[in-house]
Amino acid sequence: MNIFLSLIAVLVLILIAWVGAGAANLQFIFGMIMPIIGLMLFLGGIVYRVIKWARAPVPFHIPTSCGQQKSLTWMQSSKLDNPSSSLGVIGRMLLEVLFFRSLFRNTKMELKNGPKLVYGSAKYLWLGALAFHWSFLIIVIRHFRFFTEPIPFFVNFMSSLDGFFQIGVPVLYLTDALIVGGLTYLFFRRVVIPQLRYISLFSDYFILFNILAIVITGILMRYFTKVDLILVKQLTLGFFSFNPVIPEGIGSIFYIHLFLVSALLTYFPASKLVHMAGVFLSPTRNLANNSRMKRHINPWNYPVKVHTYEEYEDEFRDLMKGAGLPLEKE
């Protein structure tokens, strides 16, 4: 049910852009206003959420320990999986952010031949996620050829690397194939594995379909139903230099692509996709496991009103003396 609802939601988005920029001739709204709203909500939303997270106290020191903690000098410690220094934490975060190390450690539990419990490594999610995320990043960087004039030097280099095999004209970008593969895997994983299907929500599918629709419209524009790229770049360049122009004659498919991106940007900070920023703020990863060397003060600790024994003795000295009780101070 969730699958069909989210599919319908994405199709409605496509229809809105198709009718809006095509039949209703509202190119300015779909080409300029929607993207700028999307971009502002994206940036504002991410900053808002990061600040909100940063205001939340971390009462306990909770780095996950995935290896030997730093201990006696003769005991080898795991510097990346159980870091005790800032350098180790940076290394751990880099591995996490760039290579999804915690997904790499994913395990799977299975019952085999009756009551035989078997644990094994499960790398497919890691592989699919890696293919998807890296392709997405490279595709975003490649799009800088439409965003700036002149094009930054590394963008064309990256494009030529991406089209290394020179398959067809325009050359096939490997990331285009990889992202479709990655998204397809991430989708079928939710459909095929019963437990995952059970916990999959509308938003999980919606994001997958939305990104897939963006990818498909992009692929269509590049390889199949062509658009005039000179006009497209005039529009995007105008957008990215506060100089709005809507050139005549760009096909509706471009506006569909752009509207889906605007929708993704708008939804991004409100959805689970903020893990892009959130991964940097996970206390289980970004804290050094040095709780035996450095005391972690709970920021929630408020000053407790105490009445020490010295103060007690001062208060009742005379009475205590009269009763013959031993005193620390005469």
Add this chain to the structure above:
Amino acid sequence: MYDAGKIITGIIIFLVLMTSPFWLNIASGKGSYKPEIKIATEEKQCVADTDYMKAAHMDLIYEWRDQVVRNEKRIYTSSNGKTYNMSLTKTCMNCHSNKSEFCDRCHSYVGVTPYCWDCHVEPKEVVQ
């Protein structure tokens, strides 16, 4: 806010990266640049109509290559019945002899590096 220094540094890096196209365009001052191409021919009609050629000329050239190299077919009949020799250097470049002012302007504008010249010899241009 806890760890304000780190958080604010992170936010600034994020915002600068995400809005970098704006700053790059302001710095270069080429935000409204549009490539002008020169058409150095008396001929009024290309092998297909302009809108198609603008967006999809690479499809046509690719098709020509396959026809010539793989099928040994060298004659192209356009939609208005005119026939052309399927040749990049002899037909296309016969009219559009000014590669640097015709091909390259748009290609470098949108960051395209076609591999035509991996095999074909780049035509010598008459410097005007």
